[in-house]
Amino acid sequence: MLDQETARERALEAAGELFYSRGIQAVGMDAVRNASGISLKRLYQLFPSKEELVLEFLRQRDSRWQRALAGYVDAQPRPEERIAAVFDWLYKWFSEPDYRGCAFINSFGELGAVSTEVAEQARHHKKAFHDYLAGLVTASGRPAELADQLALLAEGAITTAAIFGTPEPAHQARDAARFLMHTHPGPDLPELRR
Known part of the structure; x- marks a missing residue:
């Protein structure tokens, strides 16, 4: 299991690539989960809302x-x-x-x-x-x-x-x-x- 900081960085990297290439509104947390390999539950532990991730x-x-x-x-x-x-x-x-x-x-x-x-x-x-x-x-x-x-x-x-x-x-x-x-x-x- 990834430590907190590594999981956070991986989620941010995946979200950043998706937000920049597709647009923020077109990207849901499921897409970030799929791109980062981090479970949805863990994503919401790291970032309680999509706006916080943005x-x-x-x-x-x-x-x-x-x-x-x-x-x-x-x-x-x-x-x-x-x-x-x-x-x-x-x-x-x-x-x-x-x-x-x-x-x-x-x-x-x-x-x-x-x-x-x-x-x-x-x-x-x-x-x-x-x-x-x-x-x-x-x-x-x-x-x-x-x-x-x-x-x-x-x-x-x-x-x-x-x-x-x-x-x-x-x-x-x-x-x-x-x-x-x-x-x-x-x-x-x-x-x-x-």
Whole structure:
């Protein structure tokens, strides 16, 4: 018999794959049971409701997504390279064979009107992404409003890539971001000259 943590992780992994590929409302607890190999009784011991499973899936996905983005972007040496790298990372994500858009936009579209907790989790994720972009903009010495513009470019690319099934919107958004950075030049900071 699986220990509590292993069973929980297995259930979350199965639920995450199903929710992301099929949609949350289309996936019942029976499908999660079948995909995870964990009995329905045990699933409900781990997650007393489907909504709790959905919320934990979103929390886990948020954490993994933010870490993966920051790991890629923060490896760039210069502030403006980090901003452009956000869109390069998006291109890699959009190129994944199972890319189906943003899990937070998708979950908000499905459940945002009926679950305040799902809506709040989606808002939390989008705010954390915006705050991350704002930190990159601040580090580049550019005006704060550039972060709002970059966030709109990124969100538009995320949605467009999902709808049209191509990663190209990330490159188009990166080009637009570079144009915006040129229209909002940063001060001549020493770290920009490296």
